[in-house]
Amino acid sequence: MLRRWRARLTSLFRRGRLERELDAELQFHIDMLAAQNVSQGMTPDEARRAALRAFGAVDMVKTDVRDAWMSRFFEVFAQDVRYGVRSLRRTPGFTLAVVGTMALGIGANSAVFSVVNGVLLRQLPYADGDRLAVMRQARPFAGIRDISFSALDIADYRRSRSLSDVVEYHNMWFILLGRNEPERVSTEVVSANFFDVLGIRPLYGRTFVASDDRPGAPAVLVLSHAYWQRSFGGDPTVVGRVFRMNDRPHTVIGVMPPMPDYPQAVDVYMPTAACPFRSSPHMANDRAMRMSGAIVRVRNDVDLRKAEADLALTAGSLVSAYPTKYPTDTMETRLTPLKDELTARARPTLLILLATTTFVLLIVCASIANLLVARIVGREREFALRAALGAGRARLIRQMLTESLLLAAAGGAAGLALADVSLDGLVSFAGRLTPRAAEATIDVRVLLFTLGLTIFTGLTFGIIPALGTRRDTASSLKDAGRSTERRHFVRSSLIVAQVAISFMLLIAAGLTLRSVFKLQELDPGFRVDNILTMRVALNFTKYQDAKIGQFWRTFEHGLVALPGVIDAAGGGTFPLNSTKLFNTTFVRENHPLAPGEIAPRVDVHVATPGYFRTIGQPLVEGRTFTDTDGVGDREVVVINQSMKRHFWPDVDPLGRRISGDDGKTWATIIGVVQDARQQLATAPADQVYVPLAENGPMLTMNWLVHTNLPPPVMERQIKALMRTIDPDQPVDEFRTMDEVRGESLQAPRTAATLLGIFALLALIITAAGLAGVIAYWVNQRTQEFGVRMALGAPRTGVVSLVLRQGVQFVVIGLAIGLAGALVLTRWIASLLFEVQPTDALTFLGVSAVMLTVAVLACLIPARRAAAVDPIVALRAL
Amino acid sequence: MPPKSDILQGTLDLLILRTLQRGPMHGWGISQRIQQLSEDVLQVNQGSLYPALHRLEQQGLVEAEWGSSENNRQAKFYQLTRDGRKHLADETRNWERISTAVARVIAG
Numbered sequence: 001m002l003r004r005w006r007a008r009l010t011s012l013f014r015r016g017r018l019e020r021e022l023d024a025e026l027q028f029h030i031d032m033l034a035a036q037n038v039s040q041g042m043t044p045d046e047a048r049r050a051a052l053r054a055f056g057a058v059d060m061v062k063t064d065v066r067d068a069w070m071s072r073f074f075e076v077f078a079q080d081v082r083y084g085v086r087s088l089r090r091t092p093g094f095t096l097a098v099v100g101t102m103a104l105g106i107g108a109n110s111a112v113f114s115v116v117n118g119v120l121l122r123q124l125p126y127a128d129g130d131r132l133a134v135m136r137q138a139r140p141f142a143g144i145r146d147i148s149f150s151a152l153d154i155a156d157y158r159r160s161r162s163l164s165d166v167v168e169y170h171n172m173w174f175i176l177l178g179r180n181e182p183e184r185v186s187t188e189v190v191s192a193n194f195f196d197v198l199g200i201r202p203l204y205g206r207t208f209v210a211s212d213d214r215p216g217a218p219a220v221l222v223l224s225h226a227y228w229q230r231s232f233g234g235d236p237t238v239v240g241r242v243f244r245m246n247d248r249p250h251t252v253i254g255v256m257p258p259m260p261d262y263p264q265a266v267d268v269y270m271p272t273a274a275c276p277f278r279s280s281p282h283m284a285n286d287r288a289m290r291m292s293g294a295i296v297r298v299r300n301d302v303d304l305r306k307a308e309a310d311l312a313l314t315a316g317s318l319v320s321a322y323p324t325k326y327p328t329d330t331m332e333t334r335l336t337p338l339k340d341e342l343t344a345r346a347r348p349t350l351l352i353l354l355a356t357t358t359f360v361l362l363i364v365c366a367s368i369a370n371l372l373v374a375r376i377v378g379r380e381r382e383f384a385l386r387a388a389l390g391a392g393r394a395r396l397i398r399q400m401l402t403e404s405l406l407l408a409a410a411g412g413a414a415g416l417a418l419a420d421v422s423l424d425g426l427v428s429f430a431g432r433l434t435p436r437a438a439e440a441t442i443d444v445r446v447l448l449f450t451l452g453l454t455i456f457t458g459l460t461f462g463i464i465p466a467l468g469t470r471r472d473t474a475s476s477l478k479d480a481g482r483s484t485e486r487r488h489f490v491r492s493s494l495i496v497a498q499v500a501i502s503f504m505l506l507i508a509a510g511l512t513l514r515s516v517f518k519l520q521e522l523d524p525g526f527r528v529d530n531i532l533t534m535r536v537a538l539n540f541t542k543y544q545d546a547k548i549g550q551f552w553r554t555f556e557h558g559l560v561a562l563p564g565v566i567d568a569a570g571g572g573t574f575p576l577n578s579t580k581l582f583n584t585t586f587v588r589e590n591h592p593l594a595p596g597e598i599a600p601r602v603d604v605h606v607a608t609p610g611y612f613r614t615i616g617q618p619l620v621e622g623r624t625f626t627d628t629d630g631v632g633d634r635e636v637v638v639i640n641q642s643m644k645r646h647f648w649p650d651v652d653p654l655g656r657r658i659s660g661d662d663g664k665t666w667a668t669i670i671g672v673v674q675d676a677r678q679q680l681a682t683a684p685a686d687q688v689y690v691p692l693a694e695n696g697p698m699l700t701m702n703w704l705v706h707t708n709l710p711p712p713v714m715e716r717q718i719k720a721l722m723r724t725i726d727p728d729q730p731v732d733e734f735r736t737m738d739e740v741r742g743e744s745l746q747a748p749r750t751a752a753t754l755l756g757i758f759a760l761l762a763l764i765i766t767a768a769g770l771a772g773v774i775a776y777w778v779n780q781r782t783q784e785f786g787v788r789m790a791l792g793a794p795r796t797g798v799v800s801l802v803l804r805q806g807v808q809f810v811v812i813g814l815a816i817g818l819a820g821a822l823v824l825t826r827w828i829a830s831l832l833f834e835v836q837p838t839d840a841l842t843f844l845g846v847s848a849v850m851l852t853v854a855v856l857a858c859l860i861p862a863r864r865a866a867a868v869d870p871i872v873a874l875r876a877l
Numbered sequence: 878m879p880p881k882s883d884i885l886q887g888t889l890d891l892l893i894l895r896t897l898q899r900g901p902m903h904g905w906g907i908s909q910r911i912q913q914l915s916e917d918v919l920q921v922n923q924g925s926l927y928p929a930l931h932r933l934e935q936q937g938l939v940e941a942e943w944g945s946s947e948n949n950r951q952a953k954f955y956q957l958t959r960d961g962r963k964h965l966a967d968e969t970r971n972w973e974r975i976s977t978a979v980a981r982v983i984a985g
Contacts, residue, residue, distance in 0.1 A: 021943075021953065022927075024951065024953070025903075025904060025927070025952070025953045026923075026927065028903065028904075028905060028946070028950060028951075028952045028953070029904055029905045029908075029923060029927075031950070032905040033905075035948070055923050056922070056923060056924055057924075060924060061923055061924050061927050061928070064924065064925075064927070064928035065927050065928050065931045067928065068928045068929075068931040068932040068935060069931060069935060071932075073935070
């Protein structure tokens with residue numbers, strides 16, 4: 001029987017053998033014809049030719065035979081499908097359960113895969129994107145990985161043989177006038193070749209040409225797609241409009257198509273010649289004035305490492321040609337493929353999510369297989385009857401497979417719909433990790449992936465129950481539902497596997513959730529509530545030198561005087577904000593560097609005197625700034641505890657002096673403040689606070705207001721204040737410190753939530769499966785329970801018997817899951833914060849949850865077992 | 878020699894099944910046997926014979942096995958299945974009914 005079944009499968013999957021057999025069969029016929037001809041007196045040669053003639057076109061015969069194979073296959077298939085649909089419609093509950101479970105499994109996988117596909121698999125949306133790289137200068141021995149380029153550096157690198165193009169860029173905030181309100185726009189200042197090197201064609205108008213980037217050329221702008229949509233409602237007639245920026249007219253010449261926010265999310269693009277900052281003679285001609293980043297296109301015939309070696313020569317020649325302008329230690333030039341630059345941060349999280357959804361799908365397969373096994377039990381007589389009427393085992397198995405594939409097709413379609421609905425949320429999550437997130441769509445590859453998954457799922461949960469059916473179908477007519485050991489084993493194994501996988505998923509979710517809780521409960525070292533933050537970027541052309549400091553003083557006094565304001569202060573940035581602190585080397589007085597010693601580094605934080613009071617960062621010793629600090633030549637700084645610990649662990653740092661310019665000027669340490677975290681998940685670095693007055697003019701500042709008033713009220717007052725100072729000056733990015741903190745928690749929180757949802761899904765499916773298996777087990781033993789109780793066994797004894805059976809599965813599953821989790825959780829270490837991948841508390845907690853859920857799931861069938869009426873059960877014997 | 882007739886599709890199936898009632902036989906043998914029994918009136922075209930055999934096999938009315946032919950060569954032998962036998966009985970009855978009816982009409 002089994003041999004025949006295998007032969008049938010062969011006919012489906014191994015056409016090659018079938019074809020060879022057909023050849024042999026027809027050849028035999030022709031040979032016989034020839035032999036007949038010989039016996040009638042022809043020579044063998046004549047006989048063969050005559051036979052071939054008589055036989056006719058062999059290929060045509062073969063084609064007809066193949067048609068016979070195929071038409072029959074489709075006929076049976078159509079019959080199976082009709083029959084399958086009918087039988088599934090008879091059991092809507094079952095069908096719904098399977099399609100629903102599967103939709104969740106497929107939906108989760110397809111949605112996550114869409115993002116993986118858009119971010120990690122798809123080509124960059126640039127022309128020939130794999131030749132693009134980000135170029136950085138580094139001083140490896142000083143631990144500096146990113147020294148910006150001066151305009152002259154860029155010109156030198158453009159001469160490199162390995163690079164076909166170099167794009168220069170930097171980001172500025174400018175104020176755009178000509179719309180209803182003055183608008184602060186994030187501006188990418190780029191060399192004119194930016195769009196051509198990346199291969200971006202404009203949606204409307206044109207992009208930059210070389211003449212736009214000549215000194216004195218009329219200023220032009222290209223709008224980013226997002227800004228065009230947001231501020232101009234997608235109106236194409238914006239091309240040609242003129243706005244005032246930096247005291248001169250700027251003409252919009254084009255609009256970008258949607259593109260990844262790289263180098264960053266910006267509103268407008270401007271050629272370097274139009275940037276007043278970049279085109280000033282000072283910036284353009286001094287090698288020490290480093291302000292730009294660089295994207296390069298590596299020549300097609302040069303690989304990345306070779307190009308780096310070549311660029312190292314350029315760097316070396318720069319250092320030796322201009323010793324005063326470049327660091328004396330080694331300077332390297334490094335290339336990072338643009339693709340890595342865009343996706344490296346998202347990769348681990350996305351892969352973890354994909355692995356998670358794969359596990360969920362395995363549970364879904366196991367659970368549906370279990371449902372199907374149970375269904376077969378119910379249909380045993382039906383199958384037996386059909387077998388008796390002449391349907392072979394192969395046909396019955398094919399029927400079951402067809403039903404499985406029908407279910408899978410419905411589940412797959414529903415899953416795809418689910419993926420489509422949930423994709424937006426997933427994309428906005430991925431957007432926190434990579435600028436490519438918006439490229440995630442359901443494309444052909446995702447469709448193929450879903451199709452493959454659907455077929456895999458259908459075959460998996462279709463074949464497992466088929467394996468559980470008995471060889472001798474006919475005998476089940478006599479004793480349907482008795483000898484079910486084999487099937488019970490299949491079901492038990494499935495449930496154990498489900499428990500094991502659920503356990504691993506719950507552990508992963510538990511670990512990440514604990515990390516998020518730790519992050520949430522973390523004391524960042526400053527006040528989080530009742531603080532409103534905002535940003536003010538001054539107009540470069542309007543405010544210069546002394547006018548800048550004057551503006552900030554006016555603004556600060558205005559803020560403090562507003563009703564409801566307890567304290568107000570400004571800073572270069574503030575904790576948890578995305579703007580990074582300026583990092584620099586420094587030396588200590590009377591502490592010269594030993595030969596070969598690398599100068600220590602510190603983060604520099606510019607602050608107004610009220611800063612520590614406003615943000616609630618406690619002073620540990622000494623004093624904070626006063627209004628007179630930093631005015632004149634007496635320079636002072638405040639350091640944080642971390643810096644004290646590192647450099648003055650045993651002595652009082654107050655009164656000691658440090659220098660950030662190799663000893664040209666010295667600043668005295670006047671106070672030590674408590675550490676504040678700049679990023680939640682990162683331990684506080686060494687920080688030095690410098691008074692604004694001492695630092696020199698700053699065009700962009702962040703301001704903090706400590707107030708009990710509702711943020712919108714405060715915001716209105718502050719905007720009104722700004723109008724009285726300078727009506728053309730915007731103040732924006734109002735956020736409470738609590739929101740800022742929430743945003744910095746968003747990515748880990750979403751990752752943990754997604755893992756949590758998937759794990760919960762797995763737990764529910766598993767619990768339902770467990771309840772089903774135990775209920776079936778109880779059904780099989782109704783009579784046994786009746787006898788036990790008739791012989792005096794208490795009902796609680798029956799309950800505990802059932803529970804023991806259920807717990808047994810769970811304990812085996814837990815043991816396997818535990819081993820798996822210990823191996824696998826190290827892969828999610830990148831998502832964890834202050835939690836070990838083998839965190840005992842999580843493992844214990846998850847085990848407890850798992851056992852509790854298992855007991856609850858078994859309790860339902862256990863109570864039914866206890867409710868068995870001994871008399872009824874015995875009578876049924 | 879009277880002209881040879883081609884055989885209608887459904888009739889060919891019936892003839893094949895009937896031929897196989899005597900026992901397993903390969904395609905060549907079947908065509909020879911039909912020709913022989915019909916005293917050369919019915920000519921079995923290979924172009925219809927093999928597709929028909931494979932169709933019957935797919936329908937489960939005949940099954941095939943490789944075996945040694947009378948001249949000691951490997952040949953594919955077809956034989957009736959249980960379904961095939963039943964089908965043959967049904968079709969034979971049907972054929973008799975129709976051919977009697979046709980004969981009556983023509984005689985009438």
